[in-house]
Amino acid sequence: MTTPPSRPGSAVHDARAARHSYSAEVLERLSADAEQILAKYPEARSALLPLLHLVQSEDGYVSPAGIAFCADVLDLSRASVSAVATFYSQYKRHPNGEYTVGVCTNTLCAVMGGDAIFDRLSDHLGVGHDETTDDGKITLERLECNAACDYAPVMMINWEFFDNQTPGSAVETVEKLLAGEPVKPTRGADSVATFKEVSRVLAGFDDGRADEGEAAGPATLVGLELARKNDWRAPAGRTEQAAEHEAGTEPVGDTGSSAERKPQAPADTSPSGPTAGDDSDAKGSGKEGSA
Numbered sequence: 001m002t003t004p005p006s007r008p009g010s011a012v013h014d015a016r017a018a019r020h021s022y023s024a025e026v027l028e029r030l031s032a033d034a035e036q037i038l039a040k041y042p043e044a045r046s047a048l049l050p051l052l053h054l055v056q057s058e059d060g061y062v063s064p065a066g067i068a069f070c071a072d073v074l075d076l077s078r079a080s081v082s083a084v085a086t087f088y089s090q091y092k093r094h095p096n097g098e099y100t101v102g103v104c105t106n107t108l109c110a111v112m113g114g115d116a117i118f119d120r121l122s123d124h125l126g127v128g129h130d131e132t133t134d135d136g137k138i139t140l141e142r143l144e145c146n147a148a149c150d151y152a153p154v155m156m157i158n159w160e161f162f163d164n165q166t167p168g169s170a171v172e173t174v175e176k177l178l179a180g181e182p183v184k185p186t187r188g189a190d191s192v193a194t195f196k197e198v199s200r201v202l203a204g205f206d207d208g209r210a211d212e213g214e215a216a217g218p219a220t221l222v223g224l225e226l227a228r229k230n231d232w233r234a235p236a237g238r239t240e241q242a243a244e245h246e247a248g249t250e251p252v253g254d255t256g257s258s259a260e261r262k263p264q265a266p267a268d269t270s271p272s273g274p275t276a277g278d279d280s281d282a283k284g285s286g287k288e289g290s291a
């Protein structure tokens with residue numbers, strides 16, 4: 001496939017001239033992809049998150065070359081790009097496995113067996129949290145809640161759901177991954193894509209699989225079905241009150257809530273808070289006379 005040329009004078013075009021450790025072929029391909037991503041955002045800087053996923057789809061992690069690429073494309077410092085990449089746990093700072101096996105060990109999953117699943121997988125694979133097997137196949141992670149508590153304990157493989165797991169079922173699944181066999185999530189997509197493939201989707205390049213399988217299963221819909229069966233509805237009074245709040249005709253907050261608290265500091269009345277040299281700090285804070 002021929003890579004479309006970048007526009008002369010564009011940020012991506014300039015980035016191509018910058019120094020990278022990417023080969024000319026890879027740089028050309030990433031630059032063409034970056035052009036498509038940038039076109040979606042009125043502010044170029046807003047494209048940083050998908051661009052980080054893009055370089056992850058190339059390298060399997062946010063590499064130094066990837067940091068440099070993002071910085072040059074967006075005219076940011078490498079430190080600024082690194083600051084964002086280190087903030088979000090979905091960006092990996094060292095080479096990730098082909099599959100991220102994440103075990104939810106948040107409260108509900110933990111008490112339902114998540115801790116036992118993680119410990120068993122850790123023993124079986126010989127790796128701990130955020131570590132990768134020697135063959136580069138699996139990175140094991142402890143995950144926070146995946147909003148799938150109704151199927152606890154939950155394991156995610158490259159962010160596909162494996163519900164109602166046991167230590168035995170989890171080991172069985174990772175054995176298939178290690179053997180190069182396909183595994184099927186219990187909900188959603190029919191198969192699990194590789195970490196690099198998923199990273200490309202997260203960068204904004206649709207793989208056409210978003211609507212595969214069911215998303216909300218029976219356990220998730222129990223509350224909705226109960227509400228329908230019993231004709232439960234949101235209280236009308238609250239709905240009207242919310243509308244009044246939106247229209248600005250009703251004070252925000254319930255009686256006695258913090259919304260009714262008398263202003264005690266400048267930040268209570270000014271979103272920007274106190275500024276240097278503003279003597280209203282002392283007046284508003286009640287600290288006058290305390291010095």
Ligand code: FES
Pocket residue numbers: 104105106107108109110144145146147148149152153154
């Ligand atoms: S606690 Fe595990 S999915 Fe919510």
